[in-house]
Amino acid sequence: MAEVLLSLDNIRKSFGAVEALKGVGFTIKKGEIVTLVGDNGAGKSTLIKIISGVHEATSGSFLLNNIPCSFKSPADAMDAGIETVYQHLALIEELDVADNVYLGRESTRGGFLGKLIGLLDRPSMRRETHKALSELHIKIPAPTLGVKRMSGGQRQAVAIGRAMTWGRQLLILDEPTAALGVEETEQVLRMIERLRDEKGMTFLVISHNMQDVYRIADKIIVLRQGRHIKTLKKSETNPQEIVAYITGALS
Ligand SMILES: Nc1ncnc2c1ncn2[C@@H]1O[C@H](COP(=O)(O)OP(=O)(O)OP(=O)(O)O)[C@@H](O)[C@H]1O
């Protein structure tokens, strides 16, 4: 029996008069792929922004490895080992792959003095990036390739690779395949499954694509109008039933 990694209890979030989340609670076990589904405005992005430190919950709490979290910023969540890949990828077009992987965390050379001067240790960043991405079976021609010249699937792979490099606990992916073609979608889904199977990584994935959801999920969490209305095990459901819960045909 896998241990619980993340446990949410009665999370509420209001924006002025709008109650985006009205008491959401569920658990994610280590090594599980959990998908978060729901119609537009159901509260999915709001929930992941709370877990990733962008918003503070109005009330309710969550535990990571049984330790209460009170993130005041995304940096706090990242320090705790939670990495988020947003739908609109925060890759910098003008930089190469290695620079993107190290964005904001540039390893500097020469300890204190190096840090002081702010010299980036490019050779070691590139070496580490190449090692990390090939361990993840991410096929990028070279860490020195500019992001501008990469396909959507390659960019998504780099963004997930970056998250994997730093996310020791939980990877949160918001619509990872929304902008991708069939073949690229397949590559990204395979990568997520492989990271779970080979590295025991834990994922929380938002998706509107029922085929993707049904394919990769171990467990499906359905939100409707800010409420957690159903948890479905993949082995006990099907895409039609998931859609029925999302739309409210089933409740
Ligand atoms: N910063 C904000 N200020 C005010 N209201 C917000 C804010 N963020 C979200 N909301 C509201 O909270 C509700 C939930 O929004 P949220 O973005 O979490 O939905 P979602 O499930 O991610 O939808 P989608 O599938 O369209 O991305 C909506 O009514 C939205 O308008």
Ligand SMILES: [Mg+2]
């Ligand atoms: Mg959203």
